[in-house]
Every structure is written in structure tokens, then in C-alpha cells.
Amino acid sequence: MTTPEGFEDDPYVDATAVAVAASSIPGEFLVPDLVETFTAEHPEAVVDTVVTDSAGVFAALRDGSAEVGFAGAEPDGDDLDAEVVGADEIVLAVPRGHALDGAGSVTVAQLAATPLVEREEGSGTRRSFTDALAARGTPLITDQQWTIRDTNAGVIEAVAAGDGIGVVSSWALARHGRADVREVRLDGDPIERCLYLVLRRDDDLGPAATGFVALVREQSPV
Structure with missing residues (x-):
């Protein structure tokens, strides 16, 4: 394999590979377009992307199986650096015909009285949601039934x-929605959360990863 333009003088043996770990939302909505743009500019580069949850992204960076991470939550600890590269909003999906279908907004008390479908514990969506409720002073302290799904499409199904x-x-x-599922919002301010580019603080990135990160920063709307 020849080395892409701009990478010729680097001493790394695998100068054209980038190992990326991404949580589900950036992995589905941000990373594919970034990879397409990067490989169009550097056709000899290979970007190997693994989609996991935010906790899995942090683990992959720490064990060295990924150089570049994207997550829906900030990492704990001071060994990883995070910078905002996007944002989205966390909403509620309600089945058509449900008592809350068509509601202008849902209170925490109403939410606590109905079964919930959530992502797994390592999910940035779940963490951002519970953190937002705690910050409002209205955490979900309840014995309600929870159903766990490991993908956003699985939650909606x-x-x-x-x-x-x-x-x-x-x-x-918006992408996986269906006619029998409606969107409603929790009462109060929108629950907005940031999406992050995450890197090891003490890491010297390979040349392809350096170029990829530069593109991410250039393309970031934030």
C-alpha cells in the first residue's frame, strides 16, 4: 500500500490506518460522513470504525484499540480529553394511542408512573438523561419496569x-421513526447534550489519525 499525500515522511509502519471507536449517535450520524470525506481526500487511508456505547469508547481508547473516539458523554478521569463537535436533543418516544400520545409535554411524575425503554448503562444517551433529571432535582426514584435495548433502533421497536x-x-x-411512534418532550427546558471527540491526553497520534482529527475539527459545526 502506498502512503497518502501528506503522510510520506512519517516513521510509523502503519501510517495510513485510523482506529476509531464511536458511540451509537455519533457513530451513525457524524462519523460516516467524516470518514467518507477523509478517504476521498486520502484514498489510501483506511478508517476502521467500531460502534459501541460511550463507556466502550473510553475503554477502547484506554486499552489502545482505538486512537480516536466519539461519545455522547464526557469521560471520567483526567487521562482522556474531550471537545465538543456536535449536539443533539434527548426526547421521549411514545407509542401511538398511549395516554401520553399527543401530550404537549410529559412531567417527571408521569414518566415515573409508566414503564421505560432505555439504552444500556454505558450509553451516553442514558447517562445524559439521568444527569439532566438529577440536575433539575427530579431524578427518577421509582420501582417502575425498565426494558433495556442496546441500539436506538431497538428502543424504538x-x-x-x-x-x-x-x-x-x-x-x-427522526431516522428510525415509524408511524406508530410519536415524539414528545419532557416538561421544562429541552434536554440537549453535546457529542464529543475524545482522545488520550498523552497520546501521539499516527499521521493518518492526526489528519483525521484535523478534518473533524475543521468540519465541526460547534
Whole structure:
């Protein structure tokens, strides 16, 4: 394999590869376009992307299996640096015909009284949602039934099946939405969360990863 223009003098053996770990929302809505642009500019470059949850992104960066990460939550600890490269809103997915279907907004008390469909514990969507409720002083302290799904599409499918009210990204609901699932919002200010580019603080990126990160920063709307 020849080395892309701009990478010729780098001493790294694998100068054309970028290992990326992304959580589900940036992995579905941000990273594909970035990879397409980068590989169009550097056709010999290979970007290997693994989609996981935010906790998995942080683990991949820490164990060295990824050089570049994208997550829907900020990492804990001072070994990883995060910078905002996007944003979305967390909303509620309600099955058509549900008591809350058509509601202008849903109170936390109403939400606590109905089964919920959530992402897994390591999900940035779930963490951002629970953090937002805690910051408002209205955490969900309840013995309600929870259904866990490991993808946004899975959450929406479970909502359509009547398993409960889903907690999802507005982007995911717009893409995977169905006629039998409606969007409503929680009472109060919108629950907006940032999407992050995450890197190891002490890492010297390879040349392809350096170029890819430069593109991410250039393309970031934030």
C-alpha cells in the first residue's frame, strides 16, 4: 500500500490506518460522513470504525484499540480529553394511542408512573438523561419496569411493541421513526447534550489519525 499525500515522511509502519471507536449517535450520524470525506481526500487511508456505547469508547481508547473516539458523554478521569463537535436533543418516544400520545409535554411524575425503554448503562444517551433529571432535582426514584435495548433502533421497536416510553436521541427518532411512534418532550427546558471527540491526553497520534482529527475539527459545526 502506498502512503497518502501528506503522510510520506512519517516513521510509523502503519501510517495510513485510523482506529476509531464511536458511540451509537455519533457513530451513525457524524462519523460516516467524516470518514467518507477523509478517504476521498486520502484514498489510501483506511478508517476502521467500531460502534459501541460511550463507556466502550473510553475503554477502547484506554486499552489502545482505538486512537480516536466519539461519545455522547464526557469521560471520567483526567487521562482522556474531550471537545465538543456536535449536539443533539434527548426526547421521549411514545407509542401511538398511549395516554401520553399527543401530550404537549410529559412531567417527571408521569414518566415515573409508566414503564421505560432505555439504552444500556454505558450509553451516553442514558447517562445524559439521568444527569439532566438529577440536575433539575427530579431524578427518577421509582420501582417502575425498565426494558433495556442496546441500539436506538431497538428502543424504538420496543416502544412500538408497547414495552414502554422510550428515551432516545431526536436524531435517532427522526431516522428510525415509524408511524406508530410519536415524539414528545419532557416538561421544562429541552434536554440537549453535546457529542464529543475524545482522545488520550498523552497520546501521539499516527499521521493518518492526526489528519483525521484535523478534518473533524475543521468540519465541526460547534
